[in-house]
Amino acid sequence: MSQKETYENPDLKKERQNCPFNKEEITNLLDGGKEKTAERKQLENYILSDEQLKDAVPMEYLSHADKYAEELRKACLLMHKLENSPAGQVPTLRALMGAGLGSAVLKEGNPLALHYVMFIPALMGQGTIDQQAKWLAKAYNLNIIGTYAQTELGHGTFLRGLETTATYDPNTQEFVLESPSLTAYKWWPGSLGKTANYAVVMAQLYTKGKCEGTHPFMVQLRDEETHEPLPGIVIGEIGPKLGMNTNDNGYLGFEKFRIPRDQLLMKHSQVLEDGTYVKPTNSKLSYATMVFVRVVVCQDVTTNLRKAVTIATRYSCVRRQSELKPGDREPQVMDYQAQQNKLLPPLAATFAFQLASDHLWNLYNTANNNIEQGDLELLPDLHGLSCALKALCSSEGANFVEVCRQSCGGHGYMACSNFPRIYGQVTAAETYEGENTVLWLQVARYLVKTRKEQTGGLSVKYLIGEEKGPKTVDTTLEGIVHLYRRTAVGLVDVAIAELEKSGRKGEAPHDAWNHAAVYLIKAAQAHARLFVVESFVNSLKVGNLSAPVRTVLSQLCELFIIYWLLERSGELFFVRQFIKKRLVTVEFQVRTLLYVKLLAAIRPQAVNLVDSFDLRDEILASPLGCWDGNVYQRLFDEAAKSPLNQSSVHESFHKYLKPLLKSNL
Ligand SMILES: CC/C=C\C/C=C\C/C=C\C/C=C\C/C=C\C/C=C\CCCCC(=O)SCCNC(=O)CCNC(=O)[C@H](O)C(C)(C)COP(=O)(O)OP(=O)(O)OC[C@H]1O[C@@H](n2cnc3c(N)ncnc32)[C@H](O)[C@@H]1OP(=O)(O)O
Numbered sequence: 088m089s090q091k092e093t094y095e096n097p098d099l100k101k102e103r104q105n106c107p108f109n110k111e112e113i114t115n116l117l118d119g120g121k122e123k124t125a126e127r128k129q130l131e132n133y134i135l136s137d138e139q140l141k142d143a144v145p146m147e148y149l150s151h152a153d154k155y156a157e158e159l160r161k162a163c164l165l166m167h168k169l170e171n172s173p174a175g176q177v178p179t180l181r182a183l184m185g186a187g188l189g190s191a192v193l194k195e196g197n198p199l200a201l202h203y204v205m206f207i208p209a210l211m212g213q214g215t216i217d218q219q220a221k222w223l224a225k226a227y228n229l230n231i232i233g234t235y236a237q238t239e240l241g242h243g244t245f246l247r248g249l250e251t252t253a254t255y256d257p258n259t260q261e262f263v264l265e266s267p268s269l270t271a272y273k274w275w276p277g278s279l280g281k282t283a284n285y286a287v288v289m290a291q292l293y294t295k296g297k298c299e300g301t302h303p304f305m306v307q308l309r310d311e312e313t314h315e316p317l318p319g320i321v322i323g324e325i326g327p328k329l330g331m332n333t334n335d336n337g338y339l340g341f342e343k344f345r346i347p348r349d350q351l352l353m354k355h356s357q358v359l360e361d362g363t364y365v366k367p368t369n370s371k372l373s374y375a376t377m378v379f380v381r382v383v384v385c386q387d388v389t390t391n392l393r394k395a396v397t398i399a400t401r402y403s404c405v406r407r408q409s410e411l412k413p414g415d416r417e418p419q420v421m422d423y424q425a426q427q428n429k430l431l432p433p434l435a436a437t438f439a440f441q442l443a444s445d446h447l448w449n450l451y452n453t454a455n456n457n458i459e460q461g462d463l464e465l466l467p468d469l470h471g472l473s474c475a476l477k478a479l480c481s482s483e484g485a486n487f488v489e490v491c492r493q494s495c496g497g498h499g500y501m502a503c504s505n506f507p508r509i510y511g512q513v514t515a516a517e518t519y520e521g522e523n524t525v526l527w528l529q530v531a532r533y534l535v536k537t538r539k540e541q542t543g544g545l546s547v548k549y550l551i552g553e554e555k556g557p558k559t560v561d562t563t564l565e566g567i568v569h570l571y572r573r574t575a576v577g578l579v580d581v582a583i584a585e586l587e588k589s590g591r592k593g594e595a596p597h598d599a600w601n602h603a604a605v606y607l608i609k610a611a612q613a614h615a616r617l618f619v620v621e622s623f624v625n626s627l628k629v630g631n632l633s634a635p636v637r638t639v640l641s642q643l644c645e646l647f648i649i650y651w652l653l654e655r656s657g658e659l660f661f662v663r664q665f666i667k668k669r670l671v672t673v674e675f676q677v678r679t680l681l682y683v684k685l686l687a688a689i690r691p692q693a694v695n696l697v698d699s700f701d702l703r704d705e706i707l708a709s710p711l712g713c714w715d716g717n718v719y720q721r722l723f724d725e726a727a728k729s730p731l732n733q734s735s736v737h738e739s740f741h742k743y744l745k746p747l748l749k750s751n752l
Pocket residue numbers: 180181184185186200201203204207208235237238243244245246247277334371374375377378380383384387466467470518519520521522525529532533536
């Protein structure tokens with residue numbers, strides 16, 4: 088059964104011949120430059136060549152507790168390796184926390200993720216200079232390991248409803264933390280179950296008998312030597328989940344647990360020794376850690392989607408099935424237009440999401456620098472856009488990953504295909520860091536406010552003033568983007584009209600809001616899609632791209648924006664002007680024709696495009712997606728690892744099946 092090391096599936100080999108563009112140019116574009124690609128490759132060699140970081144058996148065969156212990160072993164080893172990393176510590180950390188390199192080693196979820204993704208960012212964003220001096224070095228050196236404990240059994244979305252209290256006692260200059268009910272228990276924080284010994288805890292701050300709202304507190308949970316929970320701390324792990332099972336999500340209760348006053352993170356608001364409360368300039372500044380994570384989640388989901396698309400595309404060019412031309416050889420399943428319709432939109436989406444996420448990352452950095460200087464002007468736009476893109480990338484990403492799985496038929500359902508893990512991670516992002524529906528409604532609030540008050544940030548400028556542009560069918564990219572813009576404006580107007588209609592009927596604003604939710608969510612989604620397509624189209628106008636790369640990216644861009652238009656066709660019917668002008672029918676005939684042509688044009692470039700993602704086999708972790716296309720041999724090798732195949736007859740046969748067979752029931 089063994090194959091030569093140099094094997095390359097002949098169909099994949101053929102797909103790779105005569106590539107019209109330079110794959111490395113796209114790799115460099117995605118990495119952020121030639122040097123960054125070199126840095127990434129060096130880092131991958133450094134980490135992935137370490138034998139101790141390889142799994143002895145697939146994780147699926149381990150128990151819940153053994154999975155955790157094994158991932159923790161590797162996570163700790165990785166941290167030791169940071170010291171000598173050729174790329175430097177911060178770039179290595181970033182690579183290790185995300186869905187790329189990190190996932191090649193830590194397949195079920197990094198037990199140290201929350202320390203880096205939320206605990207350290209919370210200290211940096213919420214702590215004073217003195218507090219950072221006290222805690223940050225310890226956190227960076229891993230003398231302490233933290234998490235972010237906000238969600239409770241009873242409340243995740245509605246932060247004003249959190250029940251954990253932190254009551255200031257001026258006599259001892261301490262806060263007393265208390266969980267007044269079962270539903271007040273913290274529930275969900277990653278790394279809390281077994282790993283972390285510290286947490287940034289969000290609790291309702293009481294001082295001088297008044298509740299001042301939720302605030303972040305630095306809290307020690309476990310003894311630094313023994314790791315035993317401190318007296319007054321009730322802590323544990325919440326059990327198996329759909330995915331990410333070694334992130335050890337946990338629960339946490341407080342029984343009159345005291346912490347010093349200076350463990351309220353006081354960058355934005357303070358409690359003075361006598362209990363006087365000093366307000367922040369904006370009460371939402373304590374939500375800033377969530378904004379950071381929403382921004383990085385967009386990048387993470389995109390990396391995961393690239394993996395799914397690579398696996399499905401390569402497999403679809405290796406897999407031959409059925410009959411296309413009667414009597415001919417079975418075709419590669421990728422040659423079915425129906426398969427292209429499944430896989431090419433997610434392929435295009437990886438570029439669309441990456442470009443939009445880059446945009447958001449730049450906005451985040453600018454806004455954050457301004458906030459550090461006391462200028463909060465960009466905060467509403469950052470909040471609106473981070474909610475919009477987090478919700479869009481995670482929801483569309485999860486759907487696309489599922490389509491990629493389906494496109495691999497039965498083999499896609501195997502755990503070793505890696506689709507279950509990828510899906511588990513991407514769909515988690517639909518819920519964590521703000522449940523998507525809730526985030527859509529936050530976006531809608533910003534859109535409605537902007538449209539009504541005619542003032543807002545850069546991402547919503549199109550809602551201010553009269554819309555300009557052609558009102559007839561225009562088949563240029565600009566023309567299609569304009570159609571998106573008209574739909575987005577139209578849907579905001581429809582939502583506002585609904586709100587006003589309810590208002591006229593005498594409904595209170597909160598009821599009117601609830602009764603317009605369907606329209607509001609549609610408006611928010613149209614806004615997010617507009618942002619993504621605009622980013623894609625605008626990115627192609629600038630930059631130093633070679634003609635062949637520009638051509639293929641333009642084809643992907645056009646395919647993607649037409650795909651969404653056709654998928655979301657129903658929304659045009661909400662916008663009256665389209666119906667009046669009978670634009671909808673014409674639009675659809677023209678677009679569908681173009682879409683089908685683009686599928687055919689991109690099909691021959693699909694393998695070369697996913698190759699240009701430059702994802703190593705260890706990162707894909709799937710026999711279906713390996714570079715060499717040796718799919719069947721690899722599936723066979725994976726099956727051989729099953730514990731059920733370690734003996735010809737399993738002991739359970741003698742225990743259970745044989746007695747049944749002999750029982751003459
Ligand atoms: C050193 C580091 C090195 C390396 C690390 C770097 C990178 C890592 C790389 C990759 C990692 C990538 C991915 C992660 C991988 C793994 C992740 C593993 C685990 C994931 C962790 C998940 C953690 C969590 O889930 S934490 C819990 C998150 N919880 C939530 O998100 C709760 C959602 N709810 C809310 O946000 C709010 O309650 C609400 C917004 C829904 C409502 O709040 P509220 O009721 O108070 O407000 P409103 O009345 O509705 O609105 C009032 C006004 O406030 C404005 N507003 C609201 N929120 C914000 C905000 N955040 N910022 C600014 N403004 C805000 C709102 O717009 C209103 O304004 P208006 O003017 O009055 O209209």
